[in-house]
Amino acid sequence: MTSQHTSRPTGAVSQELIDRFRDLLGEDGLLYEPEELVVYECDGYVVEKKAPDVVLFPTSADQIVEIVNICNEFDVPFVPRGAGTSLAGGCLPVGGGVMIALTRMRRILDVNIRDRYAIVEPGLVNAHLTQHLKGSGYHYAPDPSSQGACTIGGNVATNSGGPHTLKYGVTVNHVLGLEAVMPDGSIVQFGGPTEDNPGYDLPGLFVGSEGTFGICTKVFVRITRDPAAYRTLLGVFETVGDATHSISKIIGAGIVPAALELMDQGIIEALEAAFQFGFPLDAGAVLLIEVDGLESAVDEEAEEIVELCNESGAREVRRANSPEERQLLWKCRKQAFGAIGRLSPSYCTQDGVVPRTQLPEILDFIADCGTRHDLRIVNVFHAGDGNIHPIMLFDERDTEQIGRVLAASDEILSKCLELGGSVTGEHGIGVEKIDFMNKLFTEDDLEVMSKVRDAFNPERLCSPSKMLPTAGACGTEQIERTHPGRRAAL
Amino acid sequence: MEDVTYSETQDDLSRLLKENAAAERQPIYPLGGGTAWQYGYPRTAPGKTVSLTEINQTIDYPARDMTVTVEAGIRMCELGNLLASENQRLPIDIPHADQSTLGGVIATNWSGSRRFGCGSMRDYLIGVTAVDASGRFFHAGGRVVKNVAGYDLCKLLVGSLGTLGVITEATLKLRPIPESTAVLWSSFESYEALDHALDRLTLSQARPVALDIFDSVAAGDVNSAMPIDLPADRPVLCVGVEGIAREVDWQVSTLEGELARNSVKEVVTCRNDRADSLWQSMTNYVTNVESPLVFRANLLPSKTIPFINEACASGFSIQSHAGNGIVLGHFRHELPSADEVMSILSKLRETAVQASGNLTVLSCPDDWKSSLELFGEPTDAWPLMKKIKANLDPHGLLNPGRFFDGNMPSEITGQH
Numbered sequence: 001m002t003s004q005h006t007s008r009p010t011g012a013v014s015q016e017l018i019d020r021f022r023d024l025l026g027e028d029g030l031l032y033e034p035e036e037l038v039v040y041e042c043d044g045y046v047v048e049k050k051a052p053d054v055v056l057f058p059t060s061a062d063q064i065v066e067i068v069n070i071c072n073e074f075d076v077p078f079v080p081r082g083a084g085t086s087l088a089g090g091c092l093p094v095g096g097g098v099m100i101a102l103t104r105m106r107r108i109l110d111v112n113i114r115d116r117y118a119i120v121e122p123g124l125v126n127a128h129l130t131q132h133l134k135g136s137g138y139h140y141a142p143d144p145s146s147q148g149a150c151t152i153g154g155n156v157a158t159n160s161g162g163p164h165t166l167k168y169g170v171t172v173n174h175v176l177g178l179e180a181v182m183p184d185g186s187i188v189q190f191g192g193p194t195e196d197n198p199g200y201d202l203p204g205l206f207v208g209s210e211g212t213f214g215i216c217t218k219v220f221v222r223i224t225r226d227p228a229a230y231r232t233l234l235g236v237f238e239t240v241g242d243a244t245h246s247i248s249k250i251i252g253a254g255i256v257p258a259a260l261e262l263m264d265q266g267i268i269e270a271l272e273a274a275f276q277f278g279f280p281l282d283a284g285a286v287l288l289i290e291v292d293g294l295e296s297a298v299d300e301e302a303e304e305i306v307e308l309c310n311e312s313g314a315r316e317v318r319r320a321n322s323p324e325e326r327q328l329l330w331k332c333r334k335q336a337f338g339a340i341g342r343l344s345p346s347y348c349t350q351d352g353v354v355p356r357t358q359l360p361e362i363l364d365f366i367a368d369c370g371t372r373h374d375l376r377i378v379n380v381f382h383a384g385d386g387n388i389h390p391i392m393l394f395d396e397r398d399t400e401q402i403g404r405v406l407a408a409s410d411e412i413l414s415k416c417l418e419l420g421g422s423v424t425g426e427h428g429i430g431v432e433k434i435d436f437m438n439k440l441f442t443e444d445d446l447e448v449m450s451k452v453r454d455a456f457n458p459e460r461l462c463s464p465s466k467m468l469p470t471a472g473a474c475g476t477e478q479i480e481r482t483h484p485g486r487r488a489a490l
Numbered sequence: 491m492e493d494v495t496y497s498e499t500q501d502d503l504s505r506l507l508k509e510n511a512a513a514e515r516q517p518i519y520p521l522g523g524g525t526a527w528q529y530g531y532p533r534t535a536p537g538k539t540v541s542l543t544e545i546n547q548t549i550d551y552p553a554r555d556m557t558v559t560v561e562a563g564i565r566m567c568e569l570g571n572l573l574a575s576e577n578q579r580l581p582i583d584i585p586h587a588d589q590s591t592l593g594g595v596i597a598t599n600w601s602g603s604r605r606f607g608c609g610s611m612r613d614y615l616i617g618v619t620a621v622d623a624s625g626r627f628f629h630a631g632g633r634v635v636k637n638v639a640g641y642d643l644c645k646l647l648v649g650s651l652g653t654l655g656v657i658t659e660a661t662l663k664l665r666p667i668p669e670s671t672a673v674l675w676s677s678f679e680s681y682e683a684l685d686h687a688l689d690r691l692t693l694s695q696a697r698p699v700a701l702d703i704f705d706s707v708a709a710g711d712v713n714s715a716m717p718i719d720l721p722a723d724r725p726v727l728c729v730g731v732e733g734i735a736r737e738v739d740w741q742v743s744t745l746e747g748e749l750a751r752n753s754v755k756e757v758v759t760c761r762n763d764r765a766d767s768l769w770q771s772m773t774n775y776v777t778n779v780e781s782p783l784v785f786r787a788n789l790l791p792s793k794t795i796p797f798i799n800e801a802c803a804s805g806f807s808i809q810s811h812a813g814n815g816i817v818l819g820h821f822r823h824e825l826p827s828a829d830e831v832m833s834i835l836s837k838l839r840e841t842a843v844q845a846s847g848n849l850t851v852l853s854c855p856d857d858w859k860s861s862l863e864l865f866g867e868p869t870d871a872w873p874l875m876k877k878i879k880a881n882l883d884p885h886g887l888l889n890p891g892r893f894f895d896g897n898m899p900s901e902i903t904g905q906h
């Protein structure tokens with residue numbers, strides 16, 4: 001075997017290939033005209049752009065098997081795509097080739113309350129499952145802020161989190177099994193509706209593999225009992241430091257809230273302009289805190305949190321007094337990115353993680369970094385998990401600013417590593433952060449990961465050049481960052 | 491068991507494996523507390539047994555981050571004590587905690603009653619260091635609770651039975667120790683009545699963290715081990731709850747009402763010491779019972795009752811983590827012939843497979859193992875697992891032949 005990380009040139013998409021796909025899927029099952037392909041040239045990570053040669057819309061796993069077989073026959077790379085909300089360039093068709101869009105496979109195949117699972121197709125929009133389950137007493141717990149658009153297949157591929165991850169865990173904690181079309185065209189089911197199937201935990205390994213292990217065609221998800229009650233609080237603080245101090249206190253006191261989100265002054269300003277919620281514009285930071293569980297417990301926990309916030313110098317702690325007020329607070333939080341447009345023509349969101357006790361340190365560093373690079377940086381993030389999302393505001397027409405944004409991003413992520421954290425808590429490595437992999441992992445670690453990938457995807461035709469760095473890369477393989485993403489998530 | 495080598499540090503272990511890979515290439519049999527020694531196929535080739543029990547340091551315990559990094563040879567009770575000093579825990583119930591090591595628990599993916607409410611090892615292991623067969627260290631995950639950088643080899647190593655790497659260090663996510671706890675139990679005239687009660691509990695107003703069943707024989711065993719009078723002539727359901735005191739009180743009274751609406755013989759609530767001893771029995775039962783043949787089946791929760799019925803009729807006593815569809819069976823008679831056992835097990839296995847699950851033999855006489863499929867009915871994912879094993883351990887040095895692939899027919903392995 002040659003070096004683990006080298007890649008090879010692959011075949012081109014020919015007319016013959018297009019004809020084969022048309023025979024398989026029909027005329028409305030594919031797009032190949034350049035103007036139609038523009039939409040698919042990037043996902044939520046807009047720095048790198050590359051249109052696929054053809055986008056396919058299969059409606060069944062059997063069709064995907066055929067597609068993959070044809071790709072193998074013609075030696076053409078292929079990449080799966082859900083809703084395209086990824087923020088790390090996971091959907092970028094590096095080297096061109098075939099994009100397999102899963103959006104027409106969006107059925108809920110089964111819901112079983114007694115056995116606490118649902119079986120869904122990968123193109124199902126995350127929020128649609130929870131909507132479907134409404135009234136059953138159960139819900140699907142992972143709730144990325146993009147849940148109104150992103151697909152469960154995409155969540156599986158990126159191991160998505162969300163505000164309620166703190167208590168309920170990320171996607172992998174809710175995936176029991178899946179079916180996938182392997183890069184060699186075989187269909188395999190890992191796990192299923194039952195737990196602890198003998199052998200290696202392949203569903204666990206597949207989740208978070210960012211499309212490099214195959215195309216997920218069916219997901220067996222765990223559904224979770226609804227909480228009986230919520231208490232949603234808004235802690236208002238003079239400074240970010242006071243807010244992070246109370247986070248440490250809350251976690252230190254052994255309370256695990258359902259969600260614990262921090263928004264600083266910059267973001268509050270934008271949110272207030274957008275939603276007129278009544279956020280205090282002069283506060284240094286607010287904490288959106290939710291406890292859930294049994295009616296008999298939530299008040300006591302909420303009281304304790306209020307006390308801890310007050311001890312850390314909270315100016316006041318407000319409560320959502322009605323379900324409508326709670327909904328509005330969450331709407332503000334989940335749509336915060338939309339509000340940022342009011343602050344700046346462009347922005348770039350980073351995704352880093354630090355141990356939660358290091359939040360004061362990283363936030364100071366971010367503030368410093370902003371000053372040093374003369375950049376405005378605002379923060380809205382999953383504070384309970386230590387998962388930061390600094391948002392750098394800039395004007396993309398100004399290349400000099402772009403350079404500063406990139407430099408600041410790198411410094412912040414490097415600082416996360418220095419503090420014992422990671423460069424991505426939920427958005428993934430994709431193509432965006434591939435350069436950080438050898439800072440996070442040793443060469444041996446990467447070699448082992450590469451061997452694991454080879455068990456699934458030895459030819460590397462499936463989602464090439466993602467996740468693991470490609471040594472000795474050339475041509476299209478070399479991912480150059482031109483300018484940072486503008487849209488991005490919180 | 492032959493001579494055991496005790497590596498004192500992770501580096502020692504790495505050196506030993508490196509030397510072995512460079513020279514004699516003997517099979518390596520990693521050993522933790524030795525409590526699961528029976529599990530898996532017996533060795534087919536002599537090799538080096540390497541104990542991890544001296545690799546047991548606490549690397550970092552930032553309690554306020556609710557994570558801990560320890561070496562894998564640490565005993566579970568020691569880890570438990572360490573965490574309890576900060577009022578925290580790893581909420582996974584482990585029998586023989588004085589002996590079993592964290593590395594062993596990860597490698598066997600052991601879990602117990604609380605998995606219904608708290609999950610299992612895959613939900614807590616957030617970072618791992620292991621040594622591969624060539625003596626090379628590899629890592630995955632990290633020390634933070636949320637991290638999606640790189641492939642999640644933590645998941646791959648949980649339950650891998652030492653076949654992919656020798657786990658030397660682990661970072662765990664932790665939980666606070668709940669303020670209060672209680673266990674309620676009820677016995678039932680029939681399994682149908684019990685099944686009906688379980689069905690209703692799906693929408694209970696309470697949020698139990700454990701739903702365990704003992705059949706009448708197992709209930710008798712529990713009785714003899716602790717001062718609680720479970721009836722020993724009918725099945726018993728134990729429902730565990732945890733949380734702040736007020737929440738536990740509320741759940742207890744709610745569940746008392748809910749359970750009483752079924753055709754139960756009684757509803758008994760255990761608090762304080764009595765709750766503790768019932769929790770302990772639920773945790774330790776699996777290893778407390780002498781039995782020549784023990785299995786674990788995993789099935790749909792809704793199919794556990796018919797399965798339990800069938801297993802009891804075949805001579806097994808039963809503990810089931812019914813909310814998760816896990817059933818542990820201990821054979822309670824003199825062992826009949828190997829053929830007869832095989833036919834009993836294959837019938838049970840078929841029932842489990844029909845219920846979307848499988849059946850794993852946890853222990854049986856060694857000389858039977860080669861004719862039993864210990865890890866159940868092969869599935870179409872097994873060849874891929876074989877490939878992973880072959881890629882990570884190309885010379886087949888780590889626990890060779892002891893895991894699911896130990897008895898794999900050649901048409902599945904692709905080898906002839």
Ligand SMILES: Cc1cc2nc3c(=O)[nH]c(=O)nc-3n(C[C@H](O)[C@H](O)[C@H](O)COP(=O)(O)OP(=O)(O)OC[C@H]3O[C@@H](n4cnc5c(N)ncnc54)[C@H](O)[C@@H]3O)c2cc1C
Nearest residue numbers: 082083084085086090145151153154157161211216426489
């Ligand atoms: C406004 C906004 C808010 C966001 N908030 C969050 C958040 O709170 N938490 C969070 O974790 N993320 C968040 N994200 C990021 C993104 O939404 C998630 O990564 C999401 O899981 C992507 O889903 P998708 O369907 O859009 O996948 P895509 O972007 O289409 O694809 C993502 C990756 O998955 C692969 N993939 C897609 N489908 C399959 C399949 N069926 N089989 C195999 N591989 C597949 C793709 O190849 C790609 O690598 C946010 C993004 C935006 C734009």
